[in-house]
Amino acid sequence: MRFLLLSDVHSNLEALYTCLELAAGKYDKAICLGDLVGYGPNPNEVVDKIRNLCKVVIRGNHDKACCGIDDAAEFNPYARMATDWTRQALTPKHLEYLRALPMGPAVMEGFIAVHGSPKDEDEYILGPGQALPLLRGPEAQLVCFGHTHLQGGFTLNEAGRFQSIRIPATPDGLTLTVPLEDTTRYLINPGSVGQPRDHDWRAGFAILDSERKEVEYYRTPYNVAQTQAKMEKAGLPLPLYRRLELGR
Numbered sequence: 001m002r003f004l005l006l007s008d009v010h011s012n013l014e015a016l017y018t019c020l021e022l023a024a025g026k027y028d029k030a031i032c033l034g035d036l037v038g039y040g041p042n043p044n045e046v047v048d049k050i051r052n053l054c055k056v057v058i059r060g061n062h063d064k065a066c067c068g069i070d071d072a073a074e075f076n077p078y079a080r081m082a083t084d085w086t087r088q089a090l091t092p093k094h095l096e097y098l099r100a101l102p103m104g105p106a107v108m109e110g111f112i113a114v115h116g117s118p119k120d121e122d123e124y125i126l127g128p129g130q131a132l133p134l135l136r137g138p139e140a141q142l143v144c145f146g147h148t149h150l151q152g153g154f155t156l157n158e159a160g161r162f163q164s165i166r167i168p169a170t171p172d173g174l175t176l177t178v179p180l181e182d183t184t185r186y187l188i189n190p191g192s193v194g195q196p197r198d199h200d201w202r203a204g205f206a207i208l209d210s211e212r213k214e215v216e217y218y219r220t221p222y223n224v225a226q227t228q229a230k231m232e233k234a235g236l237p238l239p240l241y242r243r244l245e246l247g248r
């Protein structure tokens with residue numbers, strides 16, 4: 001089975017469509033690791049698309065805030081403005097869909113899917129401080145997570161060697177394939193579709209092949225100017241659309 005892993009789409013329809021074009025024909029089942037909405041200009045269109053495409057969708061912190069399950073108290077002022085804008089823009093049907101999204105982990109065949117971490121859906125796995133206890137703990141051998149908007153992840157092998165998965169800056173398309181060893185533990189982040197923060201503005205996603213036992217990481221340029229123009233027109237804060245072209 002080939003699983004398409006999408007995360008942190010953040011209402012960015014141009015990035016989502018470009019990723020789906022590149023992924024077309026390459027996967028059997030699509031999964032979304034949360035944060036469908038927040039920040040970007042097309043929340044309804046993105047919810048519609050993800051809802052029809054993905055067999056499994058778990059909620060992210062922005063999904064919770066935008067549908068009113070959570071207040072946006074921990075968000076910075078720009079993110080909070082975008083949250084308020086998104087809540088107003090979402091149709092009642094889509095608000096209801098977001099409210100009903102399950103919290104991770106979602107247990108899949110051979111791995112688990114979470115937004116933040118298996119222990120806490122809002123936790124950021126940014127480095128060894130958060131990754132090592134999880135890789136050494138009782139969690140699944142393979143955990144797919146999002147939330148940080150940093151494509152890659154972390155591994156711990158049998159000999160106790162810890163490594164970060166580094167994504168090369170080129171080429172466009174398939175940038176890296178990581179073979180999955182039976183005796184190594186993995187935290188895999190497919191990257192953010194709609195708002196990458198690893199200093200690479202290209203939209204990111206991954207495909208997990210459970211038979212060949214490998215993860216493929218993809219990066220693709222998309223029409224970022226179009227997304228930015230829509231955000232400007234919608235009155236979303238300037239720093240939120242500037243950051244898209246910077247990838248941070």
Ligand code: ZN
Nearest residue numbers: 008035060147
């Ligand atoms: Zn996010």
